[in-house]
Amino acid sequence: xxxxxxxxxxxxxxxxxxxxxxxxxxxxxxxxxxxxxxxxxxxxxxxxxxxxxxxxxxxxxxxxxxxxxxxxxxxxxxxxxxxxxxxxxxxxxxxxxxxxxxxxxxxxxxxxxxxxxxxxxxxxxxxxxxxxxxxxxxxxxxxxxxxxxxxxxxxxxxxxxxxxxxxxxxxxxxxxxxxxxxxxxxxxxxxxxxxxxxxxxxxxxxxxxxxxxxxxxxxxxxxxxxxxxxxxxxxxxxxxxxxxxxxxxxxxxxxxxxxxxxxxxxxxxxxxxxxxxxxxxxxxxxxxxxxxxxxxxxxxxxxxxxxxxxxxxxxxxxxxxxxxxxxxxxxxxxxxxxxxxxxxxxxxxxxxxxxxxxxxxxxxxxxxxxxxxxxxxxxxxxxxxxxxxxxxxxxxxxxxxxxxxxxxxxxxxxxxxxxxxxxxxxxxxxxxxxxxxxxxxxxxxxxxxxxxxxxxxxxxxxxxxxxxxxxxxxxxxxxxxxxxxxxxxxxxxxxxxxxxxxxxxxxxxxxxxxxxxxxxxxxxxxxxxxxxxxxxxxxxxxxxxxxxxxxxxxxxxxxxxxxxxxxxxxxxxxxxxxxxxxxxxxxxxxxxxxxxxxxxxxxxxxxxxxxxxxxxxxxxxxxxxxxxxxxxxxxxxxxxxxxxxxxxxxx
Amino acid sequence: xxxxxxxxxxxxxxxxxxxxxxxxxxxxxxxxxxxxxxxxxxxxxxxxxxxxxxxxxxxxxxxxxxxxxxxxxxxxxxxxxxxxxxxxxxxxxxxxxxxxxxxxxxxxxxxxxxxxxxxxxxxxxxxxxxxxxxxxxxxxxxxxxxxxxxxxxxxxxxxxxxxxxxxxxxxxxxxxxxxxxxxxxxxxxxxxxxxxxxxxxxxxxxxxxxxxxxxxxxxxxxxxxxxxxxxxx
Numbered sequence: 001x002x003x004x005x006x007x008x009x010x011x012x013x014x015x016x017x018x019x020x021x022x023x024x025x026x027x028x029x030x031x032x033x034x035x036x037x038x039x040x041x042x043x044x045x046x047x048x049x050x051x052x053x054x055x056x057x058x059x060x061x062x063x064x065x066x067x068x069x070x071x072x073x074x075x076x077x078x079x080x081x082x083x084x085x086x087x088x089x090x091x092x093x094x095x096x097x098x099x100x101x102x103x104x105x106x107x108x109x110x111x112x113x114x115x116x117x118x119x120x121x122x123x124x125x126x127x128x129x130x131x132x133x134x135x136x137x138x139x140x141x142x143x144x145x146x147x148x149x150x151x152x153x154x155x156x157x158x159x160x161x162x163x164x165x166x167x168x169x170x171x172x173x174x175x176x177x178x179x180x181x182x183x184x185x186x187x188x189x190x191x192x193x194x195x196x197x198x199x200x201x202x203x204x205x206x207x208x209x210x211x212x213x214x215x216x217x218x219x220x221x222x223x224x225x226x227x228x229x230x231x232x233x234x235x236x237x238x239x240x241x242x243x244x245x246x247x248x249x250x251x252x253x254x255x256x257x258x259x260x261x262x263x264x265x266x267x268x269x270x271x272x273x274x275x276x277x278x279x280x281x282x283x284x285x286x287x288x289x290x291x292x293x294x295x296x297x298x299x300x301x302x303x304x305x306x307x308x309x310x311x312x313x314x315x316x317x318x319x320x321x322x323x324x325x326x327x328x329x330x331x332x333x334x335x336x337x338x339x340x341x342x343x344x345x346x347x348x349x350x351x352x353x354x355x356x357x358x359x360x361x362x363x364x365x366x367x368x369x370x371x372x373x374x375x376x377x378x379x380x381x382x383x384x385x386x387x388x389x390x391x392x393x394x395x396x397x398x399x400x401x402x403x404x405x406x407x408x409x410x411x412x413x414x415x416x417x418x419x420x421x422x423x424x425x426x427x428x429x430x431x432x433x434x435x436x437x438x439x440x441x442x443x444x445x446x447x448x449x450x451x452x453x454x455x456x457x458x459x460x461x462x463x464x465x466x467x468x469x470x471x472x473x474x475x476x477x478x479x480x481x482x483x484x485x486x487x488x489x490x491x492x493x494x495x496x497x498x499x500x501x502x503x504x505x506x507x508x509x510x511x512x513x514x515x516x517x518x519x520x521x522x523x524x525x526x527x528x529x530x531x532x533x534x535x536x537x538x539x540x541x542x543x544x545x546x547x548x549x550x551x552x553x554x555x556x557x558x559x560x561x562x563x564x565x566x567x568x569x570x571x572x573x574x575x576x577x578x579x580x581x582x583x584x585x586x587x588x589x590x591x592x593x594x595x596x597x598x599x600x601x602x603x604x605x606x607x608x609x610x611x612x613x614x615x616x617x618x619x620x621x622x623x624x625x626x627x628x629x630x631x632x633x634x635x636x637x638x639x640x641x642x643x644x645x646x647x648x649x650x651x
Numbered sequence: 652x653x654x655x656x657x658x659x660x661x662x663x664x665x666x667x668x669x670x671x672x673x674x675x676x677x678x679x680x681x682x683x684x685x686x687x688x689x690x691x692x693x694x695x696x697x698x699x700x701x702x703x704x705x706x707x708x709x710x711x712x713x714x715x716x717x718x719x720x721x722x723x724x725x726x727x728x729x730x731x732x733x734x735x736x737x738x739x740x741x742x743x744x745x746x747x748x749x750x751x752x753x754x755x756x757x758x759x760x761x762x763x764x765x766x767x768x769x770x771x772x773x774x775x776x777x778x779x780x781x782x783x784x785x786x787x788x789x790x791x792x793x794x795x796x797x798x799x800x801x802x803x804x805x806x807x808x809x810x811x812x813x814x815x816x817x818x819x820x821x822x823x824x825x826x827x828x829x830x831x832x833x834x835x836x837x838x839x840x841x842x843x844x845x846x847x848x849x850x851x852x853x854x855x856x857x858x859x860x861x862x863x864x865x866x867x868x869x870x871x872x873x874x875x876x877x878x879x880x881x882x883x884x
Contacts, residue, residue, distance in 0.1 A: 069706045073725040120733035490830040498829035
């Protein structure tokens with residue numbers, strides 16, 4: 001049933017009484033209204049502002065959110081009202097729609113925000129009343145153009161794995177993406193210029209030879225020009241075929257303007273090749289050459305300004321049409337008048353009405369060549385009226401065209417400005433994103449610290465640290481990320497640390513299997529290269545690695561995985577640790593720097609705390625068992641795919 | 652005489668030019684050629700699909716959520732997607748916000764296919780709530796079924812190594828590149844090998860639903876983690 005007329009249904013049904021006397025058969029039974037609900041006031045609480053209306057008002061449009069049972073999802077039992085967490089200002093016009101049946105677009109509202117509100121409440125924008133529809137459509141188009149510009153920018157940045165065809169198409173469309181594309185771009189531009197200049201020079205009269213008068217250069221050096229033309233057409237043909245091959249939708253490409261221009265530019269040459277044999281048509285062949293000038297339009301791929309101009313003309317097509325039409329009308333009128341006015345005078349140039357067209361056009365556009373002038377008085381009077389009106393007729397549609405051009409031009413400028421600002425914007429967005437990632441890493445450290453202190457039982461420290469409370473949402477998000485870490489058996493790390501990692505892996509070439517020597521090298525190298533004292537570079541590949549942990553040569557950072565498989569490894573590590581004592585400077589990296597050290601050992605306590613130097617402040621691995629039991633030795637079990645991993649966290 | 656020739660040539664030129672333009676205009680009118688390059692704009696004009704979910708009572712009956720929980724779920728859902736349905740791009744955007752360091756789009760794609768049970772390209776609120784009902788309130792059997800369905804990309808009842816490899820790569824993609832230890836090329840593959848060693852009892856190269864459920868029910872870790880998210884709402 002048509003929406004909006006629901007309110008009139010009772011009237012229509014009552015008026016059906018009029019049919020009763022005339023009807024011959026009994027009427028069907030009316031449907032009963034089982035809902036005992038009286039019409040009640042509904043309270044709509046939109047972000048604190050309470051709107052009240054009748055239920056039947058809302059029921060007028062049953063395919064929107066407010067008119068259907070969908071609003072039950074927003075019903076608040078305690079306050080007995082419907083609560084919507086949306087913008088109350090925009091809601092006003094939406095509620096007015098139910099009341100009056102007309103949807104208005106508030107001009108101060110942002111178009112995309114308004115669109116979102118409409119979508120949320122299930123109202124299609126086409127219902128907007130005539131008073132506001134134009135404005136709405138204009139602003140929507142503007143917004144769309146703006147968004148399209150942004151999208152084109154984004155597509156440049158996205159670089160998924162494209163096959164050859166896609167890469168080629170991208171190279172054609174955006175020449176700045178690769179050097180090959182740039183080269184191609186300039187080469188084609190050069191050849192277009194050459195071709196156009198050739199066409200022009202062809203007609204210039206070259207020096208006269210003895211036998212004949214001035215010939216155009218084209219006829220004098222036929223072979224040279226023919227070769228030049230052939231070369232250009234070859235290049236253009238190859239370019240067209242390549243574009244056709246690379247286009248994602250060949251059909252759409254063939255229908256586009258640029259491809260038509262390409263075809264029209266090279267077709268005359270081929271037609272000429274075919275038709276040189278036929279003498280009759282060769283005359284027409286000569287005139288086909290005029291289409292070679294279309295090659296100049298190929299420049300529009302190279303020039304942004306040309307494209308803007310073309311786009312402007314296309315968007316002002318109706319104004320241009322109006323200009324043309326009114327000019328034609330005026331020309332015909334004035335030409336007729338002038339012809340009849342000048343008919344009397346002898347030796348008049350106004351021999352026919354079409355002949356007077358030329359005079360009228362020249363006069364109306366204020367050119368005034370003077371090759372045709374009226375001689376009679378009446379002719380002169382009408383001639384002056386003609387020139388005056390010409391100015392008016394031309395001046396009328398011009399401002400519309402100019403304003404269109406200005407709008408498009410400014411839009412382009414805005415696009416350029418946005419492109420320039422894009423880098424700064426992206427950098428800021430990246431910082432914000434890394435902020436959230438850092439929040440996770442931060443909370444990981446805090447979480448570890450909390451666990452640690454809980455187990456050691458130092459009360460005051462614990463209280464100090466738990467002061468920084470995380471919201472439930474954040475902690476749930478972090479739990480999710482933690483689960484992902486556990487699934488993949490990898491951990492998230494800071495970007496700087498990761499880069500240093502990569503640097504080290506690039507520097508070091510030794511395989512991860514040879515324990516002592518290589519790790520010694522690595523340790524010295526990395527230890528010396530370490531600028532930041534916070535994290536300790538500890539060789540972890542000193543021990544033979546099993547296949548399941550993927551270790552680069554040196555990985556410091558938040559956790560160091562050490563494989564403890566067999567006692568052999570311990571000795572190896574100890575020898576390493578011996579080497580480490582050379583760096584006494586490292587010893588000074590006291591535990592003050594360390595916030596956490598969690599050592600998780602596998603359940604078989606094959607490793608006694610004093611048997612190896614795994615405990616203690618991880619930064620200084622003492623070669624012999626530490627004299628004092630470190631306060632931070634904890635034994636917990638890790639469950640990581642069954643591999644024995646000793647995790648030494650040093651942060 | 653030259654004049655006459657040139658004049659006829661000129662008129663011929665004019666004639667040919669007019670002819671060509673007229674034919675172009677004819678082709679344009681016939682729709683074979685398009686002059687406007689933003690004809691895409693007209694396609695975008697189609698109003699977005701709007702979807703209204705079933706009533707609260709029906710959803711309450713079909714899922715294991717209470718009225719209040721459904722309300723909360725719907726509000727969140729509607730906030731992200733005012734039109735009432737999620738298409739794949741929106742889904743990927745939403746999911747990507749939880750994993751800022753990596754690329755969650757591939758996994759979101761698989762997840763979307765798992766939620767979109769009727770394969771119509773969009774996830775409505777009903778699909779969403781049904782899926783969540785299984786994941787949060789379902790029995791262990793149902794959850795495992797759901798997981799199997801997720802892994803089985805082409806929904807043929809078998810998980811092959813290639814499908815598992817795709818899923819694994821998608822999961823590892825979410826980690827991004829700043830990980831410790833550094834992610835290597837063969838990491839997902841090795842993980843898949845481990846998985847298949849565990850799950851594929853008869854070593855036929857595919858994992859069926861029964862093998863999967865059996866194996867998972869015998870694995871304590873997996874069983875325990877199935878109950879992890881029960882109090883999410």
